[in-house]
Amino acid sequence: xxxxxxxxxxxxxxxxxxxxxxxxxxxxxxxxxxxxxxxxxxxxxxxxxxxxxxxxxxxxxxxxxxxxxxxxxxxxxxxxxxxxxxxxxxxxxxxxxxxxxxxxxxxxxxxxxxxxxxxxxxxxxxxxxxxxxxxxxxxxxxxxxxxxxxxxxxxxxxxxxxxxxx
Numbered sequence: 001x002x003x004x005x006x007x008x009x010x011x012x013x014x015x016x017x018x019x020x021x022x023x024x025x026x027x028x029x030x031x032x033x034x035x036x037x038x039x040x041x042x043x044x045x046x047x048x049x050x051x052x053x054x055x056x057x058x059x060x061x062x063x064x065x066x067x068x069x070x071x072x073x074x075x076x077x078x079x080x081x082x083x084x085x086x087x088x089x090x091x092x093x094x095x096x097x098x099x100x101x102x103x104x105x106x107x108x109x110x111x112x113x114x115x116x117x118x119x120x121x122x123x124x125x126x127x128x129x130x131x132x133x134x135x136x137x138x139x140x141x142x143x144x145x146x147x148x149x150x151x152x153x154x155x156x157x158x159x160x161x162x163x164x165x166x
Contacts, residue, residue: 004148004151004152005152008068008144008145008148008152011141011144012064012065012068012145015061015064015065015141016065018061019057019058019061019062019065022054022055022057022061023054023055023058025054026050026051026054026055026058029047029050029051029054030047030048030051032044032047033047033048033051045123046123046124049121049123050124053121053124053130053131056131056134057131057134057138059138060134060135060137060138060139061134061137061138061141063138063139063142064138064141064142064144064145065145067098067142067145067146067149068145068148068149070149078090079091091150092150095146095147095149095150098142098143098146099143099146099147102139102140102142102143102146103139103143105135105139106135106136106139106140106143107136108135109132109133109134109135109136109139110135110136112132112135113129113132113133113135113136114129116128116129116132117129
């Protein structure tokens with residue numbers, strides 16, 4: 001369990017760093033678009049598309065961080081009313097449902113990525129599949145987050161304290 005805890009901590013710290021870098025890059029590209037359009041009077045055709053692509057990646061990486069923190073859709077009323085085995089059974093049901101949904105979305109996203117692999121984003125001159133691959137990557141990381149939360153336990157005080165500290 002220590003090895004699993006260390007691996008998930010390193011993985012999600014890395015995902016957090018990448019998501020933050022992508023968000024800053026998206027903000028910079030959007031800021032450049034505003035400067036180019038309204039001050040230089042020469043809008044760049046690449047910055048809006050790049051901003052959109054970076055935000056897509058940021059959101060899909062960010063969902064894995066949200067799932068790891070337990071920000072999954074849940075039935076709080078039912079969860080709060082149940083005790084003991086029934087509460088744990090509900091948590092298992094929620095985890096299995098989330099895993100099934102994320103696996104399905106990752107599978108669909110993988111097929112979409114494969115189908116568009118020969119299409120290019122004209123203003124960036126890259127394959128659009130680099131944008132679409134965010135779907136299976138983000139959903140797979142979110143599934144790993146759900147699985148590790150399920151295996152390590154949702155109410156780990158040391159995890160919450162370490163996440164709050166950085």
